[in-house]
Amino acid sequence: MPAINRRAVLLGSAGGLLTLGGLPACSTSTGTAVTSSSQAVAMAERARRVAGQRTVTTRLVPRPATLDLGGPMVRSWAYGDSVPGPLLRATAGDRVVVIVDNALPESTSVHWHGVALRNDMDGVPGMTQSPIGTNSQFTYDFTVPDPGTYFYHPHSGVQLDRGLYGVLVVDDPAEPGDYDAEWIVVLDDWVDGTGQTPDDVLAALRKGGAGSGGMDHGSMGGMPMGGMGAEMQSPLLGGAGDVTYPHYLINGRVPASPVTLSAKPGQRVRIRMINAASDTAFRVALGSHRLTVTHSDGFPVVPTDTDALLIGMGERFDVVTTLGDGTFPLVASAEGKSGQGLALVRTAGGDVPAPGETPAELRKQVALGTQLRATPEVALRAQEPDRTHDLVLGGSMTKYRWTINGKTFDEAEPLEIRQGERVRLRLRNMSMMFHPMHVHGHTFGLRNTKARKDTVIVRPMESVEVDLDAVNPGQWATHCHNIYHAEAGMMTTLSYRA
Structure with missing residues (x-):
């Protein structure tokens, strides 16, 4: 059986030739790898339908x-004429068919972040499929088993840090919908x-740029815009990023020209929040309002009231709030960095908040995903x-090498598991930077709070x-x-064995 080129998986579209099949043989492996082309994968999908x-x-x-970011015009890559890309919507249990025509100058893929879908549709070139070449087509065809807020993006190089992302909402037919707007x-x-x-930013990091991540701290002066910063520190997260950004966006708009979210005073609104950033966690608050967190990474949690919410890269939270009378700033402050995203919530007239408006709620109670508790119906037994x-x-940061168990992805042995097992992952962060760790194809339960998630801040x-x-x-x-950490090696494989 041909072997997966693990170097190609790490580099995505830049990885060159690869073949699909089994994982590399090693002395510690037991059994046969259940690959994306295995009969077990097809059987699992048939059971969902x-x-x-x-x-x-x-x-x-x-x-x-x-793309027009609300003033700044940028040349980028996107799934259309604006960012985010098209909203995709289905109901739990639906079959979703997405035809991807690649008109980019390099190969790409689409990963369905958070969806427990069939393995051969997960969108990881070199692991679950061949890359989608330039002027080529690939059809993703899978059942969405669980309701929730998800998103899609490439799993090829650092393409996520362009305009290639969009939202997938999977509705719950049994949900009461006790809100007036979404x-x-x-x-x-x-x-x-x-x-x-x-790609320029990643190349600069690999040349030895130093910032607030890992065991080495320093500075790299003279880097424009997307350079490395030495002062990206957060009291909540420690080292808060490697890359400084010229813009932070909400729904594709800069704060000087924010999107407006409109409703009526007294209405109850559900807000689905998705952090599609590559290197930035956001602290989110709505001026003069409290938020009630109802879902984390698609799954319900015990409703939790807070002033602000910290969202790591790849995390999604649903909140509800009852709207006041006026115009209010919805602010996503770049945690540990300088800058923020802004949207306006308007229920009536009133002064428009300034682009740099900082609601007092940002400095009050801040909820993290690790503090939320699962509702009984979704908690693992x-x-x-x-x-x-x-x-x-x-x-x-000195060598810009990020590892799991001391090895980069191209060096690592897969983590073997077997069908039907209860598996515990102990995520231990021995660096000075936070890491939002994401597991494909599954949701897990936090051992302490039982909250069901697929991405968790460590x-x-x-x-x-x-x-x-x-x-x-x-x-x-x-x-x-953090897409730059993943590309620099902080990735491994959960490998089903037969």
Whole structure:
């Protein structure tokens, strides 16, 4: 059976020739790898499908585009003429068919972030599919099993740090819908088309740029816009990023020309928040309002009231709030960095908040995903793990090498699991920077709070233990959702074995 080129998986579209099949043989491996082409993957998908299943079909065309960010005009890549890309909407249990026509100058892919879908549709070139070449087409065809707020983006190089992302909402037919309006709010950090590309930024980091991440701290003066900063520190997160950005966006707009979200005073609104950024966590607050967190990464949590919410890269939260009378700033402050995104919430007249408006709520109570608790109906049943894996997170800015268990992805042995096991992952951060760790194809339960998530912040010198049920066969990427850390090696594989 041909081997997956693990170097190609790490580099995505830049990785060159690869073939699909088994994982590299090693002396510690047991059994046969359940790859994306295995019969077990097809059987798992058949089990998800039911008679009379509805099919939702759409098309995505990733291509070069000139984008208006609300004043700044940038040349980037996108799934249309604006960012975010098209909103995709389905109902839990639907079959989703997405035809991707690649009009980019390099190969790409689409990953369906947070969806527990079939392995061969997960969108990781070299692991679950071949890359989609220039002027080529690929059809993603899968069942969406769970309701929630998800998003889609490439898993190829640092393409996520361009305009290639969009939201997938999977509705729950049993949900009461006890709100009057729904808003989708997408947060992003932006550098592409401002004098540098994300590939330029990654190249500069690899040349030895130093900032506030890993064990080495320093500075690299003279870097324009998307350069490295030495002062990116957060009291909540420690080292808060490697890259300074010229723009922070909400729904593709800079603060000087914000999007307006309109409703009536007294209405109850549901806000689906998605952090699509590549290197930035955001502290989010709505001026003069409290927020009630109802869902984390698609799954319900015990409703939790807060003034502000900290959202790591790849995390999604649903909140509800009852709107006051006036015009209010919805602010996404770049945690540990200088700058913010802004949207306006308008229910009546009133002065428009300034682009730099900072609501007092940002400095009050701040909720993190690790503090939320699962509702009883979605909590994993109590069970001791059948298998435990330690994932020790480390790295250095000097060489810009980010590791799991001391190895970069192209050096690492897969983490073996078997169908039906309860698996515990012990995420131990031994670096001085936070890492939002994401597991493909599964949701896990936080051991302490039982909250169901697929992306969790692990703070410096802290540990987070999560449990998952191994019920979705295949080879699944597990990595830091700081895209620059992932590209520099902080990724491994959860490898089902037969």
